[in-house]
Amino acid sequence: QITLRESGPTLVKPAQTLTLTCTFSGFSLTTRGVGVGWIRQPPGKALEWLALIYWDDDKRYSPFLNNRLTITKDTSKNQVILTMTNIDPMDTATYYCAQRRGAGRFDPWGQGTLVTVSS
């Protein structure tokens, strides 16, 4: 069974750096073709893709986040870490990680973690 779980701070101050961790089980990020992505959802709004990392360390980022994102993986811990700099209240959202599978689908998803940006 594949599971993913997001963890990180629930409250962040503006201008700080947000670090989120996705801890997964049931698959390995050393397996060819496997990836993990981050997606966020502001309260009451739509899903927004943030970043992807693949088994070969290929990384992709949303062009709409102005180079604020860094995604890394720790295969020994089965973790993917997302860092977002210069946090703003508009970054308040539920952040999800999900496995990136064949044909590009995100499946399954973690339960999500709500991050609130406020001073």
Next chain:
Amino acid sequence: QSVLTQPPSASGTPGQRVTFSCSGSSSNIGSNFVNWYQQLPGTAPKVLIYTTDQRPSGVPDRFSGSKSGTSASLAISGLQSEDEADYYCAAWDDSLNGVVFGGGTRLTVL
């Protein structure tokens, strides 16, 4: 504003067939597979349709997907009350070099 365009809402009565549209461009839907996600209230999204028209195991055949040109569609037949949810389309965008989502369609079962 989302790259893929979806109507914000849809509704139907039990047993009815409803369809959702997802409009994109040649760099996303026009040249790549489309995936559809269902998000029940208060839960994480789950994949409903992948590779434009494939259902994961466990998804009823009441759900179907299709694509024509730069638009995709999700159809639900035999509508049930438990289908009340938000539905999102997504695709890879070759120009943006990333994943793009639609703004989502909220389905209300009357």
